[in-house]
Amino acid sequence: MAESLELQDALLSMKCCLCKNYLSVPPIISISEDGKQLKCGRCEKIKKPLRTRNFAFENIVKFFKFPCIYDDCNEMIPWEDVERHEDICEKKTISCPIHYVCEDIVQVQNLEEHMRKNHGSNCFSDGYLTAEVNLNRHIICSVISNNQQFLVSIQHNISTPEVYVASLNSINECFTYNLKLSSISEDSYSLLIENQPINKYDDRGHCFGCIMNKCCVLYHPHSTVNGNIPVTVNYMKIDPTHIKHVLGDISKMKYTIEIHPKKDLEENDNDLANENLTVKSQTNNSTIVDLLRKQLQCPICMEYMNGNIYNCEIGHVVCDVCKIQLTKCPACQTKIGESRNLPLEDLADEIVFACSFFKNGCEFTGNLKLLPQHEENCDQKQQD
DSSP: OHHHHHHHHHHHTOBOTTTOOBSOSSOOEEOSTTSOOEEOGGGTTSOOSOOEEOHHHHHHHTTSEEEOSSTTOOOEEEGGGHHHHHHHOTTOEEEOTTTTTOOOEEEGGGHHHHHHHHOGGGEEOTTEEEEEEETTEEEEEEEEETTEEEEEEEEEOSSOOEEEEEESSTTGGGEEEEEEEEESSOTTOEEEEEEEEOEEOOTTTTOHHHHTTOOOOTTOTTSGGGTOOOOOSOOEEOOHHHHHHHHSOOSEEEEEEEEEESSOHHHHHHHHHTOOOOOOOOOOHHHHHHHHHHHTBOTTTOOBOOSOEEEESSSOEEEHHHHHTOSBOTTTOOBEEEEEOHHHHHHHHHOOEEOTTGGGTOOOEEOTTTHHHHHHHOTTGGGO
């Protein structure tokens, strides 16, 4: 038990170099030549020149539980359930959708209250939004429909007006929206577009600040610091030629959006309420220790890797002694260079194992530098 707790403490001290969260969502990728900078699966969409997957690290951490990244949540989640838990956590937080002018971090369940208190003119009830938007303007609004909160982005420009509607809940597939465009100067004419799909809002990938080229958050894949890569969401792009033909002058337009259920919402609410995280029982501690020992053994010489640990280009590991004799990885035939697996080295230095013959009465514990020599000469070895 003590060994597992020590290793867990070591794992929790390692953080993603981009979002600063636990390395608890795969894939875990090394993005620096020295192996010191690792990014987690939450930041997978942020592309970096160097990308070596740390399979050895993943094989170790999959046996452990991690705290939820949201401050007010006290859950400890198994590795395989972390990403799903974070998506539906009751304490989940996001940046205020208009964070380029409001820097607040808000719990999703409190976002409606935050929007009404701080951005009241951007809030609409009863599933309807009506707004007059000038040319080259971008507005972001909150709309409540059937007690669910939606975010609406409208970009009114001369080239291609765009509308984006996203749900903050997991049941966005139960809703669609209708869009009506009307001319301010001639309101008797309008253009109606019905039953459009609704996105599931992603705080990182769908950031409105990124869309407007105003975001500089390091872990947002589309921010200015990551090259303003276009946001790939299900925007409704409206042909301005068609609008002009129907409505005439589009220097200022009236947008009316109606969000409504498209099927039995109550049934889907019940399904959602009955959905629970599957918490799988962890492997018993002795089995975990045995598996950890195997992960920290060189796959070639089968000795403990207690010195420098090297990666091939794919991510397989080898000890420093075997590395001298190799130019290609025996597992995948890719090059073995100078890239080291520093997180695995840190774990190998910090973790303390009991002697393999503890069942015979040996009380020795030590790190991987001391353990092999002791086990070779252990007094209890002959009883095994």
